[in-house]
Amino acid sequence: MLFLKDEDFIAKGNERAIYLHPEDNKKTVKVTYEGNQRQESKQSQKEISYYKELEKRGMKNFKHLPKFYGEVETNKGAGFVIELIRDYDGKVSKSFAFYLKENGVEAYQKELEEYRQYFLDNCIIFNYGMMPKNILLRKNSETDFDLVLIDGLGDVSHFTLPNKIPYFARRRISRRWEKFVNKYLLK
Known part of the structure; x- marks a missing residue:
């Protein structure tokens, strides 16, 4: 136990x-905190399940997602371990x-397009929790950045079978990307 x-x-x-x-x-360790509206985190269950699905698929490219290191018991309850996203200078990414x-x-058009293409190429579904506050901008140098999704991974839809078929998964990703x-970006 941790x-x-x-x-x-x-956070x-x-x-x-x-x-x-x-x-x-x-x-880092993500745990469901006491006093939230639910005893068990549906977000955690979805995220863990989706990480395990990515493992089964043989996913190796975690450029835009934190790496997943498994589930763990802690003094604050059940949790799971993921990579802490840091900039090239060692500071935690903002x-x-x-x-x-x-x-x-406008300053991040290149990063946004690469980020969108990553989800499409890897058929990775994100949910409506993907918002700017749940994405980190990792600085690899003063001029090279990656966007990293730290919350909102997986699908909250009840009917997820189409996500197993790349054509339908990409259509869902494209629709969610437009939303x-x-x-969040056209203000």
Whole structure:
């Protein structure tokens, strides 16, 4: 069992809290926090399930997703371990929302197109939780950046069978991408 300390707290969403892994500063632990509306995190269940599906597919390219290291029991409940996204200088990457506010969407057209193409090429479904605050901008250098989805992986639809067929998966990804762009990037 991992013991998560309050001083290792990083962030909190609607259902989950994220902590620095106590034994590895290159990893984080996501746990369902006490006092949220649900006892079990549906987000966590979907995300873990989707990571396992990617493993079965032999997914090796995690350029735009944190790497998944499995499930774990902690003193704060069940959780799972993922990569901590850091910039080239070792600092924890900031949210895409932060950079959009600072520089505007036009500054990141190349990164957005590469990000969109990554999901299409790998048939990776994201849900409506993909919003600028749930995407990090990882600085690989002063001029080279990657967008990394830290929340919103997997499909919340009840009918997910079409996601197994690349043609239909890409159509769903394209529709969700359009909604993402219209809702968050065209302001």
